Amino acid sequence: MRTWRERRGLSQLGLASVAGISVRHLSFLETGRSHPSREMIARLGTHLELVPREQNELLLAAGFAPAFTALALESEEMASVRAALRRIVTANEPFPAHVVDRGWNIVESNAGFGIFSLDADPFLLEAPVNALRLALHPKGMRPRILNFGEWSHSLLARLGRRVTLTGDPALAALYREVVGYAPHDPGQTDDAPELMVPLRIRYRDDELALFCTIATFGTPLDVTVSELAIETFLPADPETTAILQRLDHQENRARSS
Structure with a gap:
C-alpha cells in the first residue's frame, strides 16, 4: 500500500483524506497493524487509480483472492x-x-x-x-x-x-x-x-x-x-x-x- 501511495506522490494525509479514513488507520494498514477488508482495498485502490493488475496484487498481498481474471489473449x-x-x-x-x-x-x-x-x-x-x-x-x-x-x-x-x-x-x-x-x-x-x-x-x-x-x-x-x-x-x-x-x-x- 505504501509503495503504491508513494508512486502516486501522495502523503498519508492526502490519501486518507480522499478515502475518508483516518491517517492513523491508514498508517496501521501500511505497517500491518490492521488488516484491511476487501471493501477497504477496493476503496483505496480506486483513489490510488490502480489498474486491475495492481488491484489484484494488492488483494493478494492482503490474503484475498484476485478480483480480476488474467486470461491469455490466445485462449x-x-x-x-x-x-x-x-x-x-x-x-x-x-x-x-x-x-x-x-x-x-x-x-x-x-x-x-x-x-x-x-x-x-x-x-x-x-x-x-x-x-x-x-x-x-x-x-x-x-x-x-x-x-x-x-x-x-x-x-x-x-x-x-x-x-x-x-x-x-x-x-x-x-x-x-x-x-x-x-x-x-x-x-x-x-x-x-x-x-x-x-x-x-x-x-x-x-x-x-x-x-x-x-x-x-x-x-x-x-x-x-x-x-x-x-x-x-x-x-x-x-x-x-x-x-x-x-x-x-x-x-x-x-x-x-
Whole structure:
C-alpha cells in the first residue's frame, strides 16, 4: 500500500483524506497493524487509480483472492475480444493501426503495418514485434522518421510515465534499452504551432504525416483486456490521405490481377 501511495506522490494525509479514513488507520494498514477488508482495498485502490493488475496484487498481498481474471489473449474465452480487435484495426485501413499489450508488443495489426516494417532488420520483426523497439532502433523505423527527435521524445515520455507509475521491471528494462537509441534533444519544431506531434515518415518515394490516437476498453474485467491499447494512425494532411489511398488502390489491383 505504501509503495503504491508513494508512486502516486501522495502523503498519508492526502490519501486518507480522499478515502475518508483516518491517517492513523491508514498508517496501521501500511505497517500491518490492521488488516484491511476487501471493501477497504477496493476503496483505496480506486483513489490510488490502480489498474486491475495492481488491484489484484494488492488483494493478494492482503490474503484475498484476485478480483480480476488474467486470461491469455490466445485462449478460447478471449475469442470475442480478438474478433473485436481485428474489426477495429481492419476498419482503419488503408491507414495503419495495431494493438499493443502492456509491454508495447504488437498483438494485432492491419495491412498498413507495412508502412512501419519497410526495410526493418528481420530480427526486429520476429514475434512478438515490440512497437517501441521497431520505432526507435537504428535498424528499424528510425532512419525513415523525419522528425525523429520530437517523435522519440514523445514515445519515451509515455514509457517513462508508465515505468514511474507501475514500477514494472520489464518496462524499466525496455526503457533503459530504447532510451539509448534516441537523442536527448527533442529536436526543432516548426514555427507554426501544432496541436499534436505527428509522425513524419518516409515511405519509398513519399513522405507521410500521421497522427496517433490511442483507445482502450472502457469497462474491462480482465487484466489482459485492461492492458491492451489500440493505436490508430490517421492522416495529418490531405496529401497523406491521397498517398495512402493510392497505395491501397495499387495493392488491391495487384492482388486481383
